[in-house]
Amino acid sequence: MMLPPGAVIGMVGGGQLGRMSAQSAARLGYLVHVFSPEQYGPASQVAARNTVASYDDLDALRRFADEVDVITFEFENLPAASLELLENLKPVRPGARILAISQDRTLEKRFLNDAGIATSHWVKVETLAELEAAVEVLGLPAVLKTTRLGYDGKGQAMLRDPEDLPHAFERLSPKPLVLEGFVNFGMEISVMVARGVDGQVVTFDTVENRHKHHILDLTIAPAPVGSNLLAQAQSIAAVVAEQLELVGLMGVEMFVTAKGELVVNEIAPRPHNSGHWTMDACPCSQFEMHIRAVCGLPLPPAVRHSDAVMKNLIGPDDMALWPRILATPGLIPHHYGKSEARPGRKMGHFNRLFPKGALPGELGIEDALKLTGA
Ligand SMILES: Nc1ncnc2c1ncn2[C@@H]1O[C@H](COP(=O)(O)OP(=O)(O)O)[C@@H](O)[C@H]1O
Numbered sequence: 001m002m003l004p005p006g007a008v009i010g011m012v013g014g015g016q017l018g019r020m021s022a023q024s025a026a027r028l029g030y031l032v033h034v035f036s037p038e039q040y041g042p043a044s045q046v047a048a049r050n051t052v053a054s055y056d057d058l059d060a061l062r063r064f065a066d067e068v069d070v071i072t073f074e075f076e077n078l079p080a081a082s083l084e085l086l087e088n089l090k091p092v093r094p095g096a097r098i099l100a101i102s103q104d105r106t107l108e109k110r111f112l113n114d115a116g117i118a119t120s121h122w123v124k125v126e127t128l129a130e131l132e133a134a135v136e137v138l139g140l141p142a143v144l145k146t147t148r149l150g151y152d153g154k155g156q157a158m159l160r161d162p163e164d165l166p167h168a169f170e171r172l173s174p175k176p177l178v179l180e181g182f183v184n185f186g187m188e189i190s191v192m193v194a195r196g197v198d199g200q201v202v203t204f205d206t207v208e209n210r211h212k213h214h215i216l217d218l219t220i221a222p223a224p225v226g227s228n229l230l231a232q233a234q235s236i237a238a239v240v241a242e243q244l245e246l247v248g249l250m251g252v253e254m255f256v257t258a259k260g261e262l263v264v265n266e267i268a269p270r271p272h273n274s275g276h277w278t279m280d281a282c283p284c285s286q287f288e289m290h291i292r293a294v295c296g297l298p299l300p301p302a303v304r305h306s307d308a309v310m311k312n313l314i315g316p317d318d319m320a321l322w323p324r325i326l327a328t329p330g331l332i333p334h335h336y337g338k339s340e341a342r343p344g345r346k347m348g349h350f351n352r353l354f355p356k357g358a359l360p361g362e363l364g365i366e367d368a369l370k371l372t373g374a
């Protein structure tokens with residue numbers, strides 16, 4: 001059923017993904033009610049209504065659910081009891097099962113492997129002895145990660161030598177851990193995929209992601225790989241969305257191995273940083289697609305009218321460039337409204353468009369990102 005304009009979308013989480021979703025929702029005539037512990041955060045600033053409460057405040061969640069027509073989230077780590085309560089009161093899209101899977105790296109990898117999708121080789125680890133045994137199986141280098149609550153490279157450690165094991169284990173435990181075999185990748189790519197209430201699936205074009213200090217730095221759309229690989233990545237993302245019976249939007253991160261094979265790294269059932277290029281290079285952005293899926297609207301084709309490069313603006317150093325970004329022709333700025341630019345914090349991004357099919361090579365991209373402003 002299509003939610004009519006004027007309906008209220010409950011958004012759990014108050015960060016930039018909620019902000020940009022709320023901006024798209026407003027354009028389609030919806031009101032957004034943000035539930036977030038943060039007073040006047042990025043999403044609250046642009047939302048019609050706000051609840052400021054903690055994610056485990058069941059009374060506040062109950063009142064919030066009473067006041068909205070459908071619930072979605074931009075924050076994946078909602079406590080299970082909170083999610084269960086919301087699901088009993090209003091439609092939650094995507095649903096609790098998808099959240100549970102994506103919150104836990106071992107459930108996520110098991111789900112993907114059961115669906116016939118390649119991931120890194122992995123072993124669940126709870127003790128140092130288990131870690132040593134897992135290293136025997138997977139070899140070094142390997143990546144040790146907490147199964148839950150990791151982001152931007154937090155909650156993980158690279159193991160290169162046997163001597164690294166005790167320290168890494170000490171640092172990350174007592175949380176449940178997973179050891180992943182190191183994937184010798186040539187490129188990191190991702191696909192944003194949406195699935196509607198009626199099961200219709202659309203996938204945005206496959207993009208390349210480059211990280212700096214474990215944080216996304218650049219996204220290049222489309223990824224500079226052959227058309228077979230681009231299509232293969234999109235079909236993997238579509239299979240994941242179908243198998244999860246997703247209603248909403250999700251990002252699927254993948255590695256392209258040295259042999260040109262695709263290995264899924266992780267999934268995120270929400271708008272994703274690597275989809276921000278769609279705001280300016282597609283008639284229907286990832287955020288509008290998310291809102292459309294959640295509200296039961298038809299999903300338009302996820303077409304791209306331009307090639308694009310997205311550059312993240314992280315912390316005080318990048319934000320010092322804001323005036324020059326505004327003064328540089330061709331850069332399309334997006335500010336998240338955060339008051340304090342702490343190091344490592346995502347403050348905004350800009351997109352730069354190129355005619356479709358005309359994405360310049362390495363040097364051209366570098367050149368295009370140069371700031372010319374005063
Ligand atoms: N098994 C692996 N092999 C090689 N590199 C990895 C592996 N796992 C993670 N990485 C690197 O670390 C980055 C962050 O890991 P990821 O699992 O995506 O965690 P996060 O939740 O922090 O995004 C990846 O984008 C990739 O560059």
Ligand SMILES: [Mg+2]
Pocket residue numbers: 253266
């Ligand atoms: Mg990741």
